[in-house]
Amino acid sequence: MTRILRIICGATLVSALAGCEHNGKTFPDFQCTGKVPAVAKIFAEDPPAIRQPVLPEMLVNCRGHVYVPALGMVFVPRGKEVPKSGQFLREERLTPPYRIIPAGARVSTDQSPTRLNVELDKLNRIIGFYCG
Numbered sequence: 001m002t003r004i005l006r007i008i009c010g011a012t013l014v015s016a017l018a019g020c021e022h023n024g025k026t027f028p029d030f031q032c033t034g035k036v037p038a039v040a041k042i043f044a045e046d047p048p049a050i051r052q053p054v055l056p057e058m059l060v061n062c063r064g065h066v067y068v069p070a071l072g073m074v075f076v077p078r079g080k081e082v083p084k085s086g087q088f089l090r091e092e093r094l095t096p097p098y099r100i101i102p103a104g105a106r107v108s109t110d111q112s113p114t115r116l117n118v119e120l121d122k123l124n125r126i127i128g129f130y131c132g
Helices: 002-021 037-042 065-070
Strands: 074-076 088-090 098-101 116-120 126-131
Parallel strands (some): 074 088
């Protein structure tokens, strides 16, 4: 039975691909454009790459454990406009001491166990939290 199902699935796949290759010849109502608008809109920009696994237990000393759900959200600096869509975290919501680390920024070596470090990517999305 499994072999018959594989043959049927394979024939269906080949038939569908043949219809896409010959626009309008095999399936006259089907036009292969090469992209699906809904999917293209969702993946217009790369998803944020979270720097490392962020465990809330590791952020208790700097009170960062409450911000873990904000990973991947857009960071809005103090006084700036919020994005028209999507989730965001305002700088005003952070409790001092904290340090914002933009993409590609150099970080000083001074350490403070109670300071929350917020790492951002080039699109100003939050990709990491750590104490120090």
